[in-house]
Amino acid sequence: MDIKSKLSNNLSKLPKYLFAEIEEIRNKLIAQGVDVIDLSIGDPDLPTPSPIIEALYEAAKDPANHKYPSYYGMIQFRKAAAEWYFRRFSVEFDPSKEVIALIGSKEGIAHIHWAFLNPGDYAIVPDPGYPVYNGATILAGGIPYKVPLKEENNFFPDFDSIPEEIAKKAKIMFVNYPNNPTSATATYEQLEKAVWFAKKYEIILCSDLAYSEIYQGNEKPISIFNIPSAKEIAIEFHSLSKTFNMTGWRIGFAIGNEDIVKGLGSIKSNVDSGVFNAIQIAGIRALQPDMEKYVEETRKTIENRKKNLTKALEEIGFKVYSSNATFYIWVKNPEGFSSKEISTLLLNKTGIVVTPGNGFGEYGEGYFRISVTASDERIKEAVERIKNTKIL
Numbered sequence: 486m487d488i489k490s491k492l493s494n495n496l497s498k499l500p501k502y503l504f505a506e507i508e509e510i511r512n513k514l515i516a517q518g519v520d521v522i523d524l525s526i527g528d529p530d531l532p533t534p535s536p537i538i539e540a541l542y543e544a545a546k547d548p549a550n551h552k553y554p555s556y557y558g559m560i561q562f563r564k565a566a567a568e569w570y571f572r573r574f575s576v577e578f579d580p581s582k583e584v585i586a587l588i589g590s591k592e593g594i595a596h597i598h599w600a601f602l603n604p605g606d607y608a609i610v611p612d613p614g615y616p617v618y619n620g621a622t623i624l625a626g627g628i629p630y631k632v633p634l635k636e637e638n639n640f641f642p643d644f645d646s647i648p649e650e651i652a653k654k655a656k657i658m659f660v661n662y663p664n665n666p667t668s669a670t671a672t673y674e675q676l677e678k679a680v681w682f683a684k685k686y687e688i689i690l691c692s693d694l695a696y697s698e699i700y701q702g703n704e705k706p707i708s709i710f711n712i713p714s715a716k717e718i719a720i721e722f723h724s725l726s727k728t729f730n731m732t733g734w735r736i737g738f739a740i741g742n743e744d745i746v747k748g749l750g751s752i753k754s755n756v757d758s759g760v761f762n763a764i765q766i767a768g769i770r771a772l773q774p775d776m777e778k779y780v781e782e783t784r785k786t787i788e789n790r791k792k793n794l795t796k797a798l799e800e801i802g803f804k805v806y807s808s809n810a811t812f813y814i815w816v817k818n819p820e821g822f823s824s825k826e827i828s829t830l831l832l833n834k835t836g837i838v839v840t841p842g843n844g845f846g847e848y849g850e851g852y853f854r855i856s857v858t859a860s861d862e863r864i865k866e867a868v869e870r871i872k873n874t875k876i877l
């Protein structure tokens with residue numbers, strides 16, 4: 486039987502994996518003994534702070550935690566999430582109705598489409614963007630409308646450019662600031678526009694705040710709920726992954742409008758059975774005020790790495806988008822190079838793997854993304870290679 490021909494139409498419609506060729510070169514270089522530095526993945530190299538690991542260890546020993554968790558998550562975890570959120574953003578939420586635990590925020594971002602899209606409905610997704618917004622729209626039978634993020638608008642959508650008939654047919658839309666992959670942040674006024682647009686066209690506004698704690702300098706990113714009345718139409722996705730170096734643990738939460746949270750919860754109760762209680766208990770530990778010192782340390786490390794790498798790139802003539810958040814550096818291609826060409830050239834000449842911008846959507850063409858999630862030593866080595874290699 487030809488299994489491949491049996492794949493669902495929606496699955497077949499998903500964009501092809503764009504990095505295959507670069508991966509091939511990377512593997513070839515490794516096989517030749519080249520010391521490849523991988524700066525392409527958004528996965529922190531730093532360890533999870535030890536108090537969180539200790540909390541998991543204790544919780545894992547208790548048989549009470551070995552049973553099925555509750556669909557919405559432990560009330561203690563949701564309460565800790567709402568308290569953390571209040572300390573950080575000064576907005577109150579009811580943990581019993583307006584907060585839900587997630588198996589990582591990616592899970593919630595994917596499932597929200599199933600809760601609200603009918604076949605043929607539009608979802609407005611940023612391009613370039615985190616691939617799940619687009620992929621999950623297609624899998625749910627919806628149609629992605631890709632709104633370009635352009636440098637002249639500081640990588641924020643121009644809502645006026647969205648045709649009225651699309652806006653009227655859109656059910657959900659995504660904003661993601663601090664942004665992956667561009668590293669852009671959004672101002673209060675910009676987020677206010679997003680809320681205004683969503684309300685005007687009655688669209689569910691999904692804010693992806695995975696990078697809320699990964700900022701450089703003193704200006705903290707704000708939440709969509711810092712805009713008054715956003716609660717009428719919005720849900721926000723939070724992740725413990727980037728904040729506490731917990732990508733492998735799979736825990737996050739969504740917070741927001743009660744009915745939107747309920748819709749997401751209905752899907753989840755039909756699909757998954759929640760987060761291992763011991764991990765939720767470790768999550769509660771992570772969300773306590775005393776963990777802030779670890780996060781501060783992470784921020785300093787990232788700030789340093791970004792600064793050093795940016796300086797090295799600028800010294801040899803690259804144009805780097807200036808940003809004060811995320812652990813990404815968004816770099817413009819040199820004149821005459823496509824994203825794939827410059828990424829391939831960098832890899833061949835320096836052994837450094839970066840991500841071509843078009844891997845995040847067609848409007849990412851013209852840029853490449855560097856992730857500073859390798860050790861200080863490796864970043865230093867990357868800086869040396871960039872300084873000492875004639876790349877162009």
Ligand SMILES: *Cc1c(COP(=O)(O)O)cnc(C)c1O
Binds near residue numbers: 589735
């Ligand atoms: C990493 C990331 C996420 C997902 O994080 P989880 O590990 O699933 O919580 C969500 N959105 C963006 C933009 C990300 O980069």
